[in-house]
Amino acid sequence: LIKDQTGITSPFIWTKAPTRALMYIQDQVLSAVGSPLSDLIFAPTYGSDFVVKQSPLEAIASGNTAGIELMIGNMADELSYWSFYDTPDSHICEQTLKENLFTMIDPGIEPKLKELYDLYAQDPQRVWRSEGDIILAMGDDYAFRVDALNVASKQSEVANTYYYRFNYPINLPEQPCQDRRSPHGAELPFVFGSVNTQAGFDFIGKPRDEQDNAARNALMHQSILVWTNFARTGDPNGGDMPEWTVFDPDTQPTMVFEEEMHIENAPFNEEYKAMSEFMKSFNVFDALR
Template sequence: MAHIPGPDETVVDLPGGRLRGAVEGGLAVFRGVPYAAPPCGPLRWRAARPHPGWSGTRDATADGPSAPQLYREGGDPVLGGHGEPPFDEDCLTLNVWTPAADDARRPVLVWIHGGGFVSGSGSLPIYSGATFARDGDLVVVSVNYRIGPLGYVYSAEDGGNHWLSDQLAALRWVRENIASFGGDPDTITVAGQSGGAVSTAALAGHPDAAGLIRRVILMSPPFGLDFPTPEASLERTAAYLELAGAESLAALRSRDWPELIGAAGGLFARTTRWGYWPTPFLPVIDGAALPRHPAEALSHGAAAGIEVLIGWTREEANFGFALDEGIAGADRERVTARIADTFGAGAAPGAYTAYERARPGARPADVLMDLITDELFRMPGVRFAEARAAAGRPVWVYQFDLPSAAHEGRLGAAHCLELPFAFGNFDQWAHAPLVAGLPPAVRDGLAHTMHRAWIAFARTGDPNHPDMPHWGPYERDTRTTMRFDSVVTALGDTAGDSRRLHEGALRRLSS
């Protein structure tokens, strides 16, 4: 006898089987939906494989486990934590929020979480798609994928970038199934923040994703990271194997995943350099799954026609460095030596002075953090926007300037602070010190403006809406950048001083 859904249930029939979801706050929600086969046992460190499907009705009312990752009880002093148990290697699931599982063909928003390639989950409440689905009449999908050593370790035998194969599998699943949830498979926006923004660009530029993505939202993409070649990645894999006490990845296939995650902790210490963002695991420019830098991939071929919204926060690097006592105590000499890595020894003192002048009262630590923000986020983002504008491709650019009140204001407008504003879901962020103490009127007004802009872009490819100043695309003559602060303002060339400073450095170093 067929199951008849109750008032708090909803059912969809897919090629892979029937799903029973829940009605939550007027939305139909489906959680823990498998989009690929469990990457366990012989499928560990293999590209994602199709899921075999299921018989009967599969319960989709509970989140699937998050990808295995390092976990610190009690969280951290900035986000309060970015990953919660349960964790399990069988993690290739996604969640769907929709106003109704009908044939309305609503625009689709796919969210890819960040987390430095080592943390996070599409099932975290902070990434709930409910606000976008309810406020924007969108179908929203969040994705879990392999991170840390299970997603990013590279080997000559098995290759790498398994995280990307997961995301491609999820995108194909969305294309093939989202109409059953009331979504339009021809109007898909993929959005991500930080490492998730790198993923978004890599997906959009991947040949196998051609025609699957219409728009992308890139929030704080660290395009300035030096993504390694296979040769450099093999050196990092060798260090990881040494920490894990194994001769090869094949020898680790029989081990339980907690051992593999535990060994990853030691790689932080092995790869950390003073004055650089720690990244023990990185995407690999392997010539196959990832043939070029994600920012370049998004600028070539069919991906060049994808509509783009990109931005960063004013003090990105404060997230990782403002509370670090080893950074706080740095002197001018040590920071100047670090600047020399970028500008050359001869130009480093002048660059230090330029950064110091741009922030009156700046300490050496402030100069260092502004440099890292420029290197990793702002300048690569500006160069990407400049290239798009030069090619006549529309791109909308923003900078998030509202500072955090936490830790006596030391965090500034730090990395991740724009997330609750874009999602419009501060009720899910009570655990995060980063957002504590923001004036409610300012906070809620700015959240309304940003949230509606993200919705407008996902629906139309243009972020403008009636409750904000006009936001023009970034052009070479205007360099329009929307400044999200207590007062929202469209400005020209907000990064001009840094842009000219870094352009001069590039010319000197290349001559």
């Protein structure tokens, strides 16, 4: 995209350009192109003309990842993080069936979206949630969970694979869209052992009380154990954590990271299957071309 917009095609120029110059060019291209998904406009790109030639699923199918263990997963409320980008007139947690990230791109998708909405809304774990919450959950699956599960399913055919769902409710009352949810990136203070530092507080807030403090420290201990076990051996199991079952596409065993870590088979599976079908006919990047 940047090459197309600037006309600079020489690899030598791009490799030698100062960082400040590249950042300036990126900002100028972003302003010129614009997009309802402008935050993702410089996301990784693959294809025959790029450094990365294949999608992850194509790479797995080609045998490029055989024997490489994988641990992959998603946060329970990924998109709530993007409330940091809210404007006075647009709030990501206040989307409606008529006005949302999907209909912004294709207004004609609303009837199909309503079918999905009804499915998501009937789940007992979501009956109390608002219209905006349900739309956000649909966006989470579209942007994160479906593809992550698809990669896990394919990789499990060629190597041991482990899937997780991180579901710790953070404490940021000044960010109502994120408060008591598990937004994108909120697992990082647990994995890197910083829940009791200012950097950790910036991500997940301070403990609500002593019980919450104990819960988050226990979860931090488990998270560090899991990630270091996997980094060393390719297997997250060990120590005092519950047994983490190798991923199977049929049962989708998922380690749920919350106050009591546990394995749950195929959480929100009907939603996953319905969104997978929806994604076959609606691609946000195709719609933007």
